[in-house]
Amino acid sequence: MCHKLKEVGYKLTPQRLTILKIMSERTDHPNPDTIYSALKMQLPTTSPATVYKTLAILKKLNEVLEIQYSNERNRYDGINPLPHPHISCIKCHNFSDLNLMAYENLLEKMERQTGYKIHSMNLLIEGVCPDCQ
Amino acid sequence: MCHKLKEVGYKLTPQRLTILKIMSERTDHPNPDTIYSALKMQLPTTSPATVYKTLAILKKLNEVLEIQYSNERNRYDGINPLPHPHISCIKCHNFSDLNLMAYENLLEKMERQTGYKIHSMNLLIEGVCPDCQ
DNA sequence: CTGCATGCAAATAGTTTGCATGACG
């Protein structure tokens, strides 16, 4: 991530480095506010604007995946920035990746079926997880 | 729709009837603002609040499907209120249903694979439609 | 030392809420 930022000409500030670290470590798909809280722990004078600006950059560089989540705020995945399916529990709000073997095939199949040149396929499943049932 | 509303005890006001009409006729998955504009044509003194309140009711009664659409505002499908996949063109912003034959099978398969009791599966594909290529 | 990044505050946009008036049943 650092390399990519530098390469494209962005400065490596402490704020950005910290956000990169957070995004590359967390597996829980944090939203901007969660990221801001984590960032503030280490840099108390930071602002939400910095988080939003940095996420925008990372998103543009495809270093982070933005995930729509019901009517809640967006979540971000900095570990696997390629579009992939997610599953979320409506009770405990657990939010995790979903390994769907047929996913890649599906994409090609869809292109053939629709004639579209597909840029992204977003699949979000919501339900009640085994523990909450 | 009317029947369902009455049944559950909601009053059939001109505003609601007009919104129901709009939602049952439009195939373009309008957002709240589009619905409000269409409503205002027939009832000029109406307000956005009424649209939001009515959509909330219809959504709760499963008479309308709410669709997440990238970072744009939600869209609503009053014709087929059951969750189903959508495909959208990032150039002309066409937004349409997608007939995906394997969809129902996929749901059962997912329940078996994940152990979740699935409430909804939202699939949104974005790309460039044949006309825009 | 030059320009981009930060952080604050203000602005914006979408949606929700409170409440007085009005209309459905």
Added chain:
DNA sequence: CGTCATGCAAACTATTTGCATGCAG
């Protein structure tokens, strides 16, 4: 005629923007 719905305005929330100051390169 009682109750619920409406419509306005204000509140609210999340995000974006403008701008003066500060720091990376």
